[in-house]
Amino acid sequence: MSREKIQEWAQQGYWQGRFEHSDTPWELGHASSALFEAQEALSAAGIPLPHGSSVVIPGCGTGSDAIELARRGFRVTAIDWSPHAIAGLRDRAIATSVESEITPVAGNFFEVPPRTVDALAEHTFFCAIDPSMRGAYAERAAQWVRPGGVLFGNFFVLEPSRAAALPELSMSDRGSGPPFASTRESVVRDLSPHFECVLLQPTRFPESDRRPGMEWIGIFRRKSS
Ligand SMILES: C[S@@+](CC[C@H](N)C(=O)[O-])C[C@H]1O[C@@H](n2cnc3c(N)ncnc32)[C@H](O)[C@@H]1O
Secondary structure (H helix, E strand, C coil), X not given: CCHHHHHHCCCHHHHHHHHHCCCCCCCCCCCCHHHHHHHHCCCCCCCCCCCCCEEEEECCCCCHHHHHHHHCXXXXXXXXXXXXXXXXXXXXXXXXXXXXXXXXXXXXXXXXCCCCEEXXXXXXXXXXXXXXXXXXXXXXXXXXXXXXXXXEEEEEEECHHHHHCCHHHECCCCCCCCCECEEHHHHHHHHCCCEEEEEEXXXXXXXXXXXXXXXXXXXXXXXXX
C-alpha cells in the first residue's frame, strides 16, 4: 500500500466526502447496543459514572450515541472531523430536545484542545483511524479523561491469526482503508501506556448486520500518572 493511500483516511476531506456522498455504511441509525452494554457495566466494574458526568465522543458521526448519552443524563462533547456530520448531529439534537446537553465540535480529535472529562465513549472511531495512530489515540484520550476516569465502548476484535491475514489490518470490502481490525492483545497494548484494562469481552448485543463475533465491549480505567 502506498504512503498516499495510508494518508487518505488521515485527512478531513476523506471523511467529509463520505458523508457528502452518503457513503456511510457504518451508520446504524440508532445508538450502539454494545456501547450502552459497556456503559451499563461500569458500576459492576467498580467505575460508576453518575448522571451529570461529562463524556467525550471522538468521531461521533451524526450523533446517535451522543443523543442517547444526553438522554441518559450525561453532558456530552461530541467531536467529528466532518462538518457535514456535525451539522447532522446539531439538527438531531434540536429535534430530540437534548441540544443543551451536547457540545458539538467540528474538528480533528488529535488537535481539538482537550478539556477534562469523566469518560470517553468509543464506537467505531478506534477502528476508523490508521493503526499507526493508535498510540496517539491513547495519548489524546488520556489528555481528556481525568485520572481514575474511564474509556468505555466497543472495539472490533479478531483472532490474531485472522488479523495477521488482513492486508494492513484493513477489514474494508474495498481491500484497503478503514475499518481496521484489532486483536484483544493489541487493544490492551495500545491503550496500556495510559489505561488499565478492566474488561474486554464479546458483546451480548451484536448488531445483526455486523461481522459476527468481532464486536467486543471494553472498559479501561485511566491510570493516575
Ligand atoms: C466509522 S465512522 C463512525 C461514526 C460514528 N461513531 C458512528 O458509529 O456512527 C468514523 C468517524 O470518525 C470521524 N473521524 C475520522 N477521523 C477523525 C479525526 N481525526 N478526528 C475527528 N473525527 C474523525 C469520521 O468523520 C467519522 O464520522
